[in-house]
Amino acid sequence: MITKNLQQLRQSIPEEVTLVCVSKFHSEDAILEAYNAGERVFGESKVQELTAKQQNLPDDIQWHFIGHLQTNKVKYLVPFVQLIHGVDSVKLLVEINKQAAKYQRIVDCLLQVHIASEATKFGFSEAELLDFLRSDDWRNLHYVRIRGLMGMATFTDNEVQVGKEFKSLKNLFELIKSEFSGRLQQFDVLSMGMSDDYRLAITEGSNMVRIGSKIFGHRFYP
Numbered sequence: 001m002i003t004k005n006l007q008q009l010r011q012s013i014p015e016e017v018t019l020v021c022v023s024k025f026h027s028e029d030a031i032l033e034a035y036n037a038g039e040r041v042f043g044e045s046k047v048q049e050l051t052a053k054q055q056n057l058p059d060d061i062q063w064h065f066i067g068h069l070q071t072n073k074v075k076y077l078v079p080f081v082q083l084i085h086g087v088d089s090v091k092l093l094v095e096i097n098k099q100a101a102k103y104q105r106i107v108d109c110l111l112q113v114h115i116a117s118e119a120t121k122f123g124f125s126e127a128e129l130l131d132f133l134r135s136d137d138w139r140n141l142h143y144v145r146i147r148g149l150m151g152m153a154t155f156t157d158n159e160v161q162v163g164k165e166f167k168s169l170k171n172l173f174e175l176i177k178s179e180f181s182g183r184l185q186q187f188d189v190l191s192m193g194m195s196d197d198y199r200l201a202i203t204e205g206s207n208m209v210r211i212g213s214k215i216f217g218h219r220f221y222p
């Protein structure tokens with residue numbers, strides 16, 4: 001089933017868009033099936049679950065952390081994580097930098113922007129993010145590389161609204177790219193789009209989609 005789902009999904013994702021297979025709450029066997037179908041990029045949202053899976057599964061998997069990260073858990077991820085999607089505060093970025101320095105490893109991060117209308121979703125507001133970047137405070141953080149932005153649209157089937165939210169994130173991404181070119185060396189990732197809205201996200205300029213249930217089926221939360 002997973003292999004078949006992936007075959008179908010791959011046909012609707014342009015080659016230049018990175019697919020992150022969101023395997024949270026799914027078994028190692030499920031991940032291996034996707035791996036054997038050719039997938040190498042997997043996303044998890046719980047630190048403990050991620051570190052356990054990382055130890056048991058093939059070394060060439062690129063693990064992305066897509067959840068809400070607590071500062072006290074950063075140290076478990078920095079030795080191996082490929083990309084942290086949900087950096088939603090300066091404090092968290094500072095902590096990632098501090099832990100990564102211990103491993104002499106530069107960790108790629110995406111800054112999460114709050115684009116949804118729900119109050120519950122995490123992330124910087126546009127204004128906060130621009131203030132932070134203009135402050136230049138991040139320039140001393142030598143062990144994090146700000147690679148781009150991540151956002152989650154409102155949970156609604158109103159496509160007009162979701163499209164607008166994605167468009168606003170794309171515009172912010174382009175603004176930052178041009179204003180900070182030269183200083184942000186490799187600002188090239190725009191992570192937006194999930195199972196239900198990835199087509200719309202790609203239309204609006206996403207180059208990284210995070211897809212779980214469309215590949216692995218429903219998640220059963222303990």
Ligand SMILES: *Cc1c(COP(=O)(O)O)cnc(C)c1O
Binds near residue numbers: 024045193194213214
């Ligand atoms: C769970 C999750 C996804 C995947 O959601 P699906 O609807 O199953 O595709 C994507 N992004 C984040 C941040 C998630 O937590």
